[in-house]
Amino acid sequence: MTTTADSTNREKRRFRVVGTRPIRHDGVDKVTGRAKFGIDTQVAGLLCGAILRSPHAHARIRKIDASKAEALPGVKAVMTARDLPEKPDQHENFWEVLANVDALARNMMARDKVLFKGHAVAAVAAINPHVADEALGLIEIEYETLPHVIDVRAAMEPGAPILHDDLRTQGGAQDATADAPTNVANHIQFALGDVAKGFKEADAIVERSFQTKSVHQGYIEPSNSTASWSADGYLTIWKSTQAPFIVRQQVALILRIPVSSIRIVPMEIGGGFGGKVNTDIDPITAILSKKTGQPVKIVLNRSEVFEGTGPAPCAHNTVKIGATKDGKITAVEATLVYGAGAFPGGGAGGGAMTALSPYKIENVKIDGYDVVLNTPWTAAYRAPGVPQAAHATEQVIDELAQKLEMDPMELRLKNVTRPGDRQVTGIPFPSMGIAEVEEAMLRHPHYRAPLGGPNRGRGAAMGYWGNHGMHSSATIAVNSNGTISLITGSVDIGGSRPVLAIQAAEVLGIDVEDIRPSVGDTDSVGYTSVTGGSRTAHDTGIAVIQASEEVIRRMRDRAALLWETQAEDVAFQDGLFVSKTDSGDRLTFKELAAKLLVTGGPVSASASVEPKSIGPSASGMIVDVEVDPETGKVDVLRATIFQDAGKAAHPSYVEGQMQGGATQGLGWGLNEEYFFDESGAMVNSSFLDYRMPITMDLPMIEPVVVEVPSPGHPFGLRGVGESSIVSPMAAVSNAISRATGVRMEHLPLSPRYILERTAQVGESAG
C-alpha cells in the first residue's frame, strides 16, 4: 500500500500531526468486543419486538385481525399502521430530514396497500423472540393481490400497474398524460449547447444501453432499534444509525411529537454506507413501547435487512457520445432511468449531475428518471446514483477510445474538466483534481504493466463525487494534565475519532493520544447532521478546528493573566504560548493546562458550523482481469484505486475508504444483485445466496492517494468516503470487454452473463 503525493500539489504545507497514522481510539474496544453496538442495548424490562411482512409484491390490505396474536400468553402488544398518526407533520427544512418523511412513514408500515414483498404490515412486542415469532403467525391478514411491476422500463409503459394513484410527474415518460397517474416519480433534465450540432461534428459516435441491478450496502450489523417511551412522554431510542439528529427529526415528524421529547443514542455502528441515514423501525419500537409501558428492542434478521431496508436503485441507462477524430468530445446524450423501489426517490439526480463531470462537454443533454417499482424502497449507497451512471458513461468513453484507436486515458485527459469549467448544471467546478488523478493513473506502473497472459484485459474508469457540506458541532474541554475531551455528534463509522483528533491536535499542539474523542447523543452535543456525504472529516473537522482555536484564544487570555500582560502580547505557535514581550515567558499547552483551574477555572469551547464548500473528490480505477472462456468466471488480478483526498488527514483511513469503495464497486460489478422471481419476491436474501466479495475473491487493492488541497478546509481536506465506489463497475466492465472482445451491457458480470453475452455477440458477429 503506497501513497504518492501529487506532483501538482505545488504549495506544500508542513503539518505536525495531519498526515500521520495514529491508532484509532476505539480500535481495541472494537476488536475485543467491549464496544457497544445497538444490539448490545440492555435496559430493565426489555421486550422483544418482531415485524410481520407482506408475502405479496403488491396487494391491498382488506383486513388485519390481530385478536389471536393479542390473546397469546406473553404477547404484550400488537401494532399496525393504524397506531401511527395518519400523516407525518410537515417540515420545511430538507437538510434536517434528508428524506421524504411521508414515504418513510408509509414504507415503515403499510397502511392500505403493500407495495413490495417484505413490506411491514404489523409488529408485536412479546416477552421473548419465540413468543413474538409465534404471535406473528397468528395475525390474520386479508390481502387483495394486485398486478405488480419490478422492471423500470415495464413500469414506464402505458398500462403498467400503478403503485401510487396520486403520483403525477410533469415531463415524465408519460408526459402526454401528465394528468394521469404514473410510476415516474421524478424527471430531471440538464441541457447545454446544441446536441444535434455536436453530434454532426463528431467523427465517431458510440451509443449503448446498460442495465444494473439493485444491490445492498451489505453492512454487517443488521438494522436495530430499542425504544423506551416513558410515562412523561419522553422517548429514548438506542440504535445503529449514521445520523442521530436526522433520525430524531424524522421520528418527531412521523410520531408528531417535539424533537425535544426524543433522545437518540447512537451506538457504535457496524457499517452504514448510506443505508442507515433514515429512521427505519424506530416509530415501530416507539409505539410498541408506548403501548406496553416497557422498552422494546427489534433487531432485523438478514432476510429482513435485504427485503425490508433500502438497497441501491437498479438502473437502465442509455448513453451516446460523439467525438472528433482527434478525440475532442462534441456531444453527449444520455437517458438515465433508475428504479426507485416502492416510493419516490432514486438516483437520477446524482447520476445526471455527476456522471459526466470528468469531461468538458459543450453540447449535452441528460434526462434522468426515477421510477417506482414493487420492490423495496431504495436508499442511499455511497455516492448515490453515480456508480450506475458512470457504469454507462465510462464504458461508452472506453468504446469511443477503441473506435478512435486512442488510449482511453488519453482521450479522457484530452477532454478533462478543470476548476472553473462548467458543470452540466451550468455552475462552474470548484477546486478539484480530476486531471491530477488522471495524470497519476497514466503515470502509475500498473497502467503500462504487461498483462502477462491470454484472456486478460485491463480496464480503467473515472469517478467523481461532488460532496455536500452540512451542519456539525464540536465541544472541547481541557483537562488539567493537558489532554482534552473532544465531543462531537458525528457517529464514527470509518475512523472519524482519530481523524477529528488529528485536526484538534494540529491546532492545539498536542498528541493525538492526548485527545479522548467521544460521540454524544442528541441531548448532549450540538446539532450535527449525518455521518455521510463524505462530510464528517471535513465538516466536523472544521467545527473541531474552530473549537480548538477558541480554546487557544481562551488559554492565551490565561497566559496573559499569568504573565501580567495583554492577550495580544501572547503568541501561540508550534504548541507553545510565548510572550511577545522580552520577558522570556513561555508555556507549552500542557504546562498552561495545568494552571487553568487556578487562573479562572477550566477551559472549554464549542463551535457549530455549516461549511459551504466541502471539496469534490475525483477518483479512478485501473483493474486487470482474467476471464475463464469456458466458465465465464472472472478473476481480478490487480486493482489500483486512485483518489484526490485534498489532504489525507489520516492516510490509513483514506486508503481504507478507497479500498472499501473499490471492493464494494467490484462486488456490485461482479457478483451482487437483488434477484427477484416472477412473483416479485427476492429469492437470494441471505449472505449465502447474495454473494458479496470476500478476501479470497480479490487481490490486495492498491490505493494511490492524490492530494490537491481543497481551499474550503484549513488543512485542505476533501470528503473521501464515496468517490471510490464510482469507477470500479465501469473499470471491471471495460477490463472484461478488453479480455473478451465483447462489450458488457449488464451487471453483475456473472459467469452466466459473460458466457451468454459472449456467445450472443459471437453469434451476431458470426
Place this chain on the structure above:
Amino acid sequence: MTTTADSTNREKRRFRVVGTRPIRHDGVDKVTGRAKFGIDTQVAGLLCGAILRSPHAHARIRKIDASKAEALPGVKAVMTARDLPEKPDQHENFWEVLANVDALARNMMARDKVLFKGHAVAAVAAINPHVADEALGLIEIEYETLPHVIDVRAAMEPGAPILHDDLRTQGGAQDATADAPTNVANHIQFALGDVAKGFKEADAIVERSFQTKSVHQGYIEPSNSTASWSADGYLTIWKSTQAPFIVRQQVALILRIPVSSIRIVPMEIGGGFGGKVNTDIDPITAILSKKTGQPVKIVLNRSEVFEGTGPAPCAHNTVKIGATKDGKITAVEATLVYGAGAFPGGGAGGGAMTALSPYKIENVKIDGYDVVLNTPWTAAYRAPGVPQAAHATEQVIDELAQKLEMDPMELRLKNVTRPGDRQVTGIPFPSMGIAEVEEAMLRHPHYRAPLGGPNRGRGAAMGYWGNHGMHSSATIAVNSNGTISLITGSVDIGGSRPVLAIQAAEVLGIDVEDIRPSVGDTDSVGYTSVTGGSRTAHDTGIAVIQASEEVIRRMRDRAALLWETQAEDVAFQDGLFVSKTDSGDRLTFKELAAKLLVTGGPVSASASVEPKSIGPSASGMIVDVEVDPETGKVDVLRATIFQDAGKAAHPSYVEGQMQGGATQGLGWGLNEEYFFDESGAMVNSSFLDYRMPITMDLPMIEPVVVEVPSPGHPFGLRGVGESSIVSPMAAVSNAISRATGVRMEHLPLSPRYILERTAQVGESAG
C-alpha cells in the same frame, strides 16, 4: 409549607422563570424505575467483586495467603494492596482532588496495618456473588492485633495507642513532644482581641462541654463501582458519585495513570450528602478488571457502607461564652476536638471557622483539633464539621440567655453579625442574611405560639455555612424547534436539572419544559467539580447563564444577518429579538431558532467558570418537643426551618433541601450514632439498629425561605444544600433542656441518655 419573602429584600427584581416550581425533568424516570443508577450497570462479561474486611480495630497484617481462594472454581482474581502502586502520584492542586489521596489509597485497602474494624484487606472477582463470598472465606490472613483507641480524649492522652508512626503535629495536645508520634492530625487556632479581658468584662459566663457521636449520611443507595479496564489501558468506571471529575483525578493518582485514560460515568445517585465525593472502591474494581480482563462490579452491602465508608466525625467540644448584663457578648473561648477516624481529616476547620459566625465577637479564641481513631475514616456530611460545633455554641448561647433572663433570639440579634463585620478568620463577611433570618424567626408565629402542655419545651438555634465556589462547565445546543439541550457535568442530586434549566430559561426567554438537561460523563463535558459544597445551583448556574448569554449573542448575529443590519442594532429582551431600526423586525427565540440552520448552521455555546463568591447561607430552627418523663422518649411536636436562599430559583427544591437538612439534623440529635463495643466493632451497622428518622418520627417540617440576594450571582442565588443541617441538633437540645430543666451535653438524645441525665442532675441538685 409556606414561603415568606423577606421584608428586608428591598430591591425586588421581577423574574419570569426564576422562583417558579416546574416539574423536574428526571422525575418520572425516577419514580417509574427507568432511571439508571450505578447498580443498574450491565456490561457484557460482568464479574462480581467482593471485599474482605478486617475483624480487628487495629492490627498488623503479617501474611495474606489467597491461594485457596484463587483455586476455587469460578474465582477469576484476588487482589490486595500489593496490587496497587506503593504510593499515589503527587498532585499540587487541592481543588482537583479535595482529599488526602494518600490516605484515600490506604483507606481503600490496608497495606501493612488495619486501622479499623471493616478496613478492606483483600478483594475477589468471581463469576457470581456466591462464589465471591465463598472465596473471601478462603483467604487466610495472619493478624498481630494491636491496642486500639476509639475515644477522642483517650487518643490525645500520652501513651495512647498510636495509629500512624509518622504522624507529627505542631501545636497538638502533645505539643511538648511535637517530635514524637501523635494521634492529633491537625490543630487550628483562630484568635482575635483579648479573651481574658473580655471575660473580665462579662457579667455572666457559661462554660460547658459536649459530646457528639459519629453518624452516617445514610444515603439509600449503597456505594458501588463497575470498572472495565480495556486491553489498551483505557479505564471506564460507572458509579454513584457526587464528583466524577474528582474521582477521575483521585483514581488517576492512586493508580498512577493519566486522567485522560479514565472515563467516569456518573449514574443517577441515590443520595450522597458529602459521602460520595471521593473514590471509594474504584481502584479495587479497576485492578480486578485489569487482572481478569473483564468488567467487575462491586456493590457494598449496608454493613459495609456503615463500616467501610466515611461517616461524620464524632466530637468533644468545650465552649465558654461571657456577656454583660445587657446581653453584649464580651468573649468566647472554645476547644473543638473531632474524631477523624483512621486517617487525618475531620471537621475542626469547618467547625472553628463557622460555628461562631452568627455572633459579632471582639475577643475570641478557638482551638480546633482533628484526632485519628481506630474507627472508619470520616468523610464530609453536609456542612462538614459545623453541626457538631454549633451543637455546643448554640446551647451555650441559650444557657447564657437563661442566665441573663433574656429571650435567646433577642440575645442573638443583639450580637448579630452583618456584612462587613469581621469573621473569626479576620476576613470580613460578604453579603449574607443572618440578621434577616433571625428577624424572620422572631416574627414567625411559631416562636410565640403557646406550648400547650406539660413536659414541653421550645428551642431555637442558628446555623451558618460559608459555601465555596468551584469549577463548573455548561454547554448549550439549540434545536431548530426552539428547544435546547443543556449539558453539564453536575450530577443531579437534589433537583439541579430543573434548577439549572430555570436559569437558562430565564436568560433565553423560553420555558423550562423546552430545555432537556443532561449530565455528561468525564469524556463528554467540560471540567466540573463536585455536586456538593452547596454550589451546584450557584456555580453551574453561572456557567449555564454565561453559555445562555453566548447563545443569545450568536443568535443576535443571525437576526442581524436576516434583517440585513448590524448585531448592535438587534436588542434581545423578554425572549424577543427586536430590531432597533424602524424596520419593525422582531422574532421570538423559537422563531429565530427555526432559521438557524439556513443562516450559518446550528448554534451551540460552552462556558466554564470558577465563581469566587458563592454567597454564604444563614439558617435557623425553632423546634417544640415533649419529653416523656417516665421513658425519656422525645416527640417532636413542631419544627420550623428558616434559611437565607439568596433567591430561591426553584422554591420546592430549596424547601426540600431545608426539610432534608432539618430531618437529618434531628436524626443526628435524637437517634443516630455509631455504637462501638469494647473491641472497637460497630454493633449497629444496619438500618434496623442504626435508627434514622422515618416519616412517623417527625411532624411536617415547615420551611421558611428568606431571600437576601447574593451579589455574586446574576439572579441572587445562594448555595442552599448544607446550612439547614447546622442548627437542628442544638435547637432540639435547647428544647429538651427547656422541657426538662436540665442542660443536655451528649448526642444522641436517646431515651436512656435523657433519663440518666435528668436523674444525675436531679441527684446532684438534690
